[in-house]
Amino acid sequence: MDVIGQFPLFYFPEYGSAWMMGITGTIHILASHTSVGAAMLFAFLAYKAYKENRSDLYPYMKKYGMFLLIFSYVIGSITGPGIWYTATAASPRGISALIHNFVWVWATEWVFFVYEVIGVFALVYFIDKIDKKTHLKLTYTFALASVGTLALIIGIISFMMWPGTDAFYTTGSASDAFFGINTFPHMFLRIGFMIMMSGVIGLVISSAMKKENPELSAELSKKMGYVGILGGFLTTFFFMWYMNTLPENAHAVFTISKESIVQSRLVLMGLFSLYFILVIAKPRFLNVPIASVMIVVILIAGLWPGEKLRESMRKPYVAGQYIYSDQIISRDVPGKKIKSELPAIAEKGLLKLNPFIPDRLRTITDENRLEAGELLTKLSCSNCHSLEKTGKFRPLKDRLTGMDKEGVMTILHTIGEGAFPYMPKLKLPEDEYDAMAEYISSQQY
Ligand code: HEC
Structure with missing residues (x-):
């Protein structure tokens, strides 16, 4: 071997290329998680509206849908490809490993994604234009497509932490790479977080409806409060399971800053529990500025440290425990004919x-x-x-x-x-x- 498969180094002074990844990723996650959470919430609201014949819920769904279109889908669709660009520059071999293992999984994910994007337009546009039952079915398929994108991406991202099975190194098979032991806890952890996010965003919209319909606004704020609490509980629960499915090197990094991480997580969970409880008890006090500030709080105090943590715990690897962050292949993977x-x-x-x-x-x-x-x-x-x-x-x-x-x-x-x-x-x-x-x-x- 007289040459190793390297790419030109992307050097980002002062902040480092990993932070560039982190910043793009955090914004993308805020948008994408909101969209998946909201898709599930949409299905739930549409079901309620249909079953209980509550046509007053449709305007809320329409508002929520418009917000989603602008907030999640525009920001999500810009930062999604942004991640590809940033990751290709910052970690070309990491991305290469993902493509070589999961090319058909990506392709499938894009099919779901296209359906999701068309679906959100269709849902908002058709709210008063088609019969309610058909609309309900549309929301179900939209929710399924959204959860589908999530499930596929999480299998891939979990592989970045580690394949989670030794079999992968000998078989090199996509399913061994995909179904590691941390795939499902990671997936449920994120679903919990998405539910919480859909509550946090739902509160912005329900509080914005206070003037035109105070009764409905209070009722929906209360509901969103419960949705938020449920999401927060699921996130915490699955986080603990997730932590038990990580490789040894992840624990080595986690231990270094364990206390401050645990403390800040507890403070954050406390703050949001309080917020949701207050909203449930006194929904009329909530207004748009407070509800919007809580999105910023979750972005800066929840998502950013969370993503940084996941990124650090993966060290020294960037993908599959065979590619180091410094872009060097560190072990043989006979199943893929890769040599250290x-x-x-x-x-x-x-x-x-x-x-x-x-x-x-x-x-x-x-x-x-x-x-x-x-x-x-x-x-x-x-x-x-x-x-x-x-x-x-x-x-x-x-x-x-x-x-x-x-x-x-x-x-x-x-x-x-x-x-x-x-x-x-x-x-x-x-x-x-x-x-x-x-x-x-x-x-x-
Ligand atoms: C894959 C990521 C990664 C690479 C590449 C890396 N380090 Fe580190 N380094 C870390 C982490 C994580 C820590 C521990 C946390 C901390 O100190 O913030 C650390 C800590 C250190 C420490 C403190 C050691 C200790 O824990 O007491 C030194 C010294 C250091 N690195 C030097 C280097 C040098 C020199 C290089 C280049 C040859 C390098 N590192 C490459 C991730 C890396």
């Missing part, structure tokens, strides 16, 4: 094997040592640590405070041996370690 690249890198070094290294840096000399060291550090560490003095993302300087070249050299060797469960094992030839240590120590102040 670690032995070749240990022998020949990254500068020789990565096809995108400028020729002047292929061989380390006294003149180019710092530059080569900088490039090696970017290749090996920047996916998880900011290298800049003012960097915000797990900055390397804070982890190596006051270390001279010798100290950095020792750390690099330790990382190379795989002593830290959350960092990629990376054995390099001595001259490459030396160049990195020279560069990193020259950046300490």
Whole structure:
């Protein structure tokens, strides 16, 4: 092997490429989860409206549907492809692994998605135009399509954490990759969260109806309060199950910041429980500004840390526990005819094997040592640590405070041996370690 399958490095100064993923992902999740949650809520409301002959519920559904169209589907459809672009730049081999394992699952998901997008237009448009029974059936298929997109995507995303079965490595089969032990807890966890989100968003719309129809607004706010509590309870319950289905490396990362995570989750759950209970007890006090602020709260205090946590717990891997975050294949996967690249890198070094290294840096000399060291550090560490003095993302300087070249050299060797469960094992030839240590120590102040 004289070359390893690499792509050009996407280097994002200060914040790191992983944060770019996180930001796009968080916004997308807010939109997509709302849409799936709302699809289930829609089916429930349509059922009630039909069974109890409550035609007063239809205007609410129409408003909710319009909001969904604008909020979830526009934002969702922009940030969805946005994730593809960002992930392709930040983690090309991670995306490649997903495509190679799940190409037909993606294709199926897109069929559901297209149905979902057309469905939401049809639902809103046809509310008063077709008979109620047909409309009810339409909402059912819409809800099924929405949950279908979720179920398929979650199988894929769960594989990023780990396949969850050893069989995958020998068979390489899509179903072994898809049905890992954490797929279902992850799916239910997200369904719980979606239900909660549909309640949180539903409250914005029910409170907006206060002027025109205070009775109905209060009744619906109350209902949304119950929906929110149910969702919150399911999320918490399945989160605990989910945590028990994660690989060892995930627990290693989780333990580092366990206390603050658990504390902040408890505060958040407390806050939302209080919110829902207040809404149920005194629905008339709720207004649009408060209800809207709660969406922002859930975005910033709930989703962002949640996604960051999932991202960190996957470390050192980006997908399937065979591709590291630094884009190197770390183990053999006979089922996919994939070979670990670690032995070749240990022998020949990254500068020789990565096809995108400028020729002047292929061989380390006294003149180019710092530059080569900088490039090696970017290749090996920047996916998880900011290298800049003012960097915000797990900055390397804070982890190596006051270390001279010798100290950095020792750390690099330790990382190379795989002593830290959350960092990629990376054995390099001595001259490459030396160049990195020279560069990193020259950046300490
Ligand atoms: C896959 C992601 C990842 C990569 C790549 C990575 N690290 Fe880390 N590193 C982490 C995580 C996670 C932690 C632990 C949490 C923290 O310190 O914030 C960490 C911690 C550290 C620490 C503190 C060690 C400790 O736990 O006491 C040092 C030093 C460090 N990294 C250096 C490096 C260097 C040098 C590189 C490049 C060769 C590198 N890391 C590459 C994820 C990574």
